[in-house]
Each structure stands twice: as C-alpha cells, then as structure tokens.
Amino acid sequence: MPSPRSSVSGASPPPRTSAPPPPGAAKDPTPPVEPAVTRTSRRTAARARPRTRLRVPRGVRRASGPVGLLLIWYLAATTGVLPETVLASPVDVVQRGADLIGTGELTQAIAASGRRAAIGFLIGAAVALTLSLTAGLFRLGEDVIDASMGMFRAIPWVGLIPLFIVWFGIDETPKIALVALGVTYPLYFNIYGGIRSADAQLIEAGRMVGLGRIGLIRYVILPSALPGALVGLRYALSTAWLALVFAEQVNADAGIGYLMSNAQQYFQTDVIVLCLAVYAVLGLLCDFAVRLLSRRLLDWRASFEGEGA
Numbered sequence: 001m002p003s004p005r006s007s008v009s010g011a012s013p014p015p016r017t018s019a020p021p022p023p024g025a026a027k028d029p030t031p032p033v034e035p036a037v038t039r040t041s042r043r044t045a046a047r048a049r050p051r052t053r054l055r056v057p058r059g060v061r062r063a064s065g066p067v068g069l070l071l072i073w074y075l076a077a078t079t080g081v082l083p084e085t086v087l088a089s090p091v092d093v094v095q096r097g098a099d100l101i102g103t104g105e106l107t108q109a110i111a112a113s114g115r116r117a118a119i120g121f122l123i124g125a126a127v128a129l130t131l132s133l134t135a136g137l138f139r140l141g142e143d144v145i146d147a148s149m150g151m152f153r154a155i156p157w158v159g160l161i162p163l164f165i166v167w168f169g170i171d172e173t174p175k176i177a178l179v180a181l182g183v184t185y186p187l188y189f190n191i192y193g194g195i196r197s198a199d200a201q202l203i204e205a206g207r208m209v210g211l212g213r214i215g216l217i218r219y220v221i222l223p224s225a226l227p228g229a230l231v232g233l234r235y236a237l238s239t240a241w242l243a244l245v246f247a248e249q250v251n252a253d254a255g256i257g258y259l260m261s262n263a264q265q266y267f268q269t270d271v272i273v274l275c276l277a278v279y280a281v282l283g284l285l286c287d288f289a290v291r292l293l294s295r296r297l298l299d300w301r302a303s304f305e306g307e308g309a
Helices: 004-009 036-048 058-078 090-103 105-137 139-153 157-168 172-196 200-208 213-247 256-265 269-297
Strands: none
Touching: 058 090, 090 105, 090 269, 105 139, 105 172, 105 213, 105 256, 105 269, 139 172, 157 172, 157 213, 172 213, 200 213, 213 256, 213 269, 256 269
C-alpha cells in the first residue's frame, strides 16, 4: 500500500541505489557499455579526418611501364636468356645509335623519312578533309562518296604496293602515295562521323537565332566535329609512320627503312631495334603534339578525365 506522502503529492519514490560491494569481493570484469551515439560520432570523426597518402606523379606512373620493359629486356640480355642473335641488348642498341649519330647516318635517315611522312600526310589530309566535308554536309556527297570509301577501306592498303610500283615507278612517288592512302581513311571516317553526330537541337537553335547555312557550319557543325577530327588526326599520324615502314622497304636509298633493310641482310638486330625505336619515338612525339593541340582547341568542352589518383 502506497504511503500517504506519495499518493498526495504525486512525487515518484526516490531511485534505488545499489549497495556497495562488500570489502574483499571480486570486481565485475565487464567494461561499461558505450552509448551508440558516442560510437557513431567517433566513426564519423575518423572518416572525416584526412588520410595522408603518398601521391606518385602521373609522369612517373606513365614512365613506369616502358622503364619496366627496358629493365626486363636488359636483365634477359645480360643473363643470356635472350641471345644476341635473337635480340640485341639495350646497351648495344644505344651504343649503335650513338655511332650512327656520330657518322650522320641516323640524322639523314630521320630527315628523309620525315620528309616523306610530312608530304604524304599533307596530301592525305587534304583529300580526306575535302571528301569528309562533301559527304558530311551534303546528302548527294554522302550517296556518291561514303559507299565508295567504305568499299576501298576494306582493301588492305599495304597490298597496293606492287600496283603503286607499276603506276608510279620505284622512286619517291609510291612511298608518298602509300603514306597518303594510309592517312586518308582514318581522317575521313572520323571527320565524317563527327559532322553527322552534331546535335540536331543545337542546329535548330542556331536557325532560330538567325544563323544561315554558313553560320551553322562554322559555329555549330564544325565545332561539334572537332573532337572526332582530332581523334582521327591521332590515328592518321600513327598510320603515316606505319605506312612509311612498309613504303621504305621498296627500293629505298635513304631513310629509316633503308637502314632496316641493310641491317636485315647482315643480321644486325641492334640496328633493326634502333630503327623501330626511332619510329616509335617519332610517333609518340606526334601523338603528344596532338594531345596538346586537343587541350588548346577543346578547352571549352567539359569532358570526363577519369577518377581516382
């Protein structure tokens, strides 16, 4: 029965307090339970605390792959796993490159190959630009040109070397023609695809603000085709050097391919590897130049650049 004081005043009875343990009794080993709110706040603070990670520069990461391959190549050559008759060591290749630079042979070969690649690229780029603009901007041009380009692309252009020799002889003309042919296809299809992928809503908006046909081409269609054209330019430059490798095997008296042909006759693997490395470096420099050009011309265009470090 409740006491009169609690029933009248409505006050709750005083809380019960546990009696202190008797002296000499063992303590409870269970630690006090931490509230869930405190644990959650500590986790949030730990996640919000910035983590210090070692960031490796992108240039170092890009160079790690080629440097690793060179190291494996050097170790395989020095340990005898890779015989010199199969592939010369990188030290021998560098030494032979220094010798050829000293005599001037390598410099003259690079100049001759660069001249052929430049002339062939300019011719192929002019042809590809004319055909792609005609086929991309006009339906009649598409009907006449695009099907033919698709048909000719299926023909391996390297197999046209004997026909080019019959047509143009064995001097510089077939070499330049082969480079121009190899450049034309990637440039044509990328520019044509970029023109035809222009947003129709942007074209309609341009017409609503009063742009004529020339204004639409200049301010809407060509800027929309520029990313595809730059991708085609990268492919075309790499194809130009690839075509030059085959072209300079045909009765050449100068150039990087000429050095490779002579080295093949005397089983000089160091010279062959050196010429291949020169081709690769020249292609890499051209690709780097196109990347810089893309950043300059496409700075107005927000694009995805990857995630993570």
